[in-house]
Amino acid sequence: MRNKLIALSVIAVLIIGVGLFAYNISIKNHVARLSNLFDAQIQVVEGFHDKMWKTISEKCKIVDKQKDAFKEIYIPLIQGRYSQDNGKMMMWIKEQNPAYDQSTFKDLMVAVESLRAGFFEKQKMVIATVQEFKDIRDQWPSSIFCPVSERTKLMEAFKPITSTRSKEVMEAGKDDETYIK
Numbered sequence: 001m002r003n004k005l006i007a008l009s010v011i012a013v014l015i016i017g018v019g020l021f022a023y024n025i026s027i028k029n030h031v032a033r034l035s036n037l038f039d040a041q042i043q044v045v046e047g048f049h050d051k052m053w054k055t056i057s058e059k060c061k062i063v064d065k066q067k068d069a070f071k072e073i074y075i076p077l078i079q080g081r082y083s084q085d086n087g088k089m090m091m092w093i094k095e096q097n098p099a100y101d102q103s104t105f106k107d108l109m110v111a112v113e114s115l116r117a118g119f120f121e122k123q124k125m126v127i128a129t130v131q132e133f134k135d136i137r138d139q140w141p142s143s144i145f146c147p148v149s150e151r152t153k154l155m156e157a158f159k160p161i162t163s164t165r166s167k168e169v170m171e172a173g174k175d176d177e178t179y180i181k
Helices: 002-083 103-138 150-157 164-172
Strands: none
Touching: 002 103, 002 150, 103 150
16 A cells, blocks of 8 residues: 555656646747747847838938929929019919929828838737746746746847837826927
8 A cells, every 4th residue: 555655656746747847848948939039020120110211211302302303393483474574473373383292292191100000010019029928937837937048138128119208208107298289
């Protein structure tokens, strides 16, 4: 009887030990996957930010060039009309004036909004990965087995890219400024 009790105890300890060992491996593998995902997502955020910045910057240059090109045409046209009156002062009412095409401004506005939204979505993915890692790190029993490495320290130190204004609003707990004036 005593031998059976010892055998059952040894088997129970082995099962628990193997279970804890397997759980340890599972947690470490999960954290490794999260670290790899975090590294990849940071690269995506950086690449998306680069795309966003270049696209907006270049679209702004196009809008400026279009504005300057329109000035080159429109200003001499108007000056020519009014420099020699000869009874033609009211002729502009009958004439068709060149219309300034606003589509590039609308295109720029849509690009800014959509690229900003895309950048926000990319950052949300990184934030979700960090949150999942922190859940493993902070919850029992996974916290016992959660590895600490340089890569996990990078996840712990992650701060989303934001503006000074947003940081100040979060610290103050107020946002009293109106944007439309």
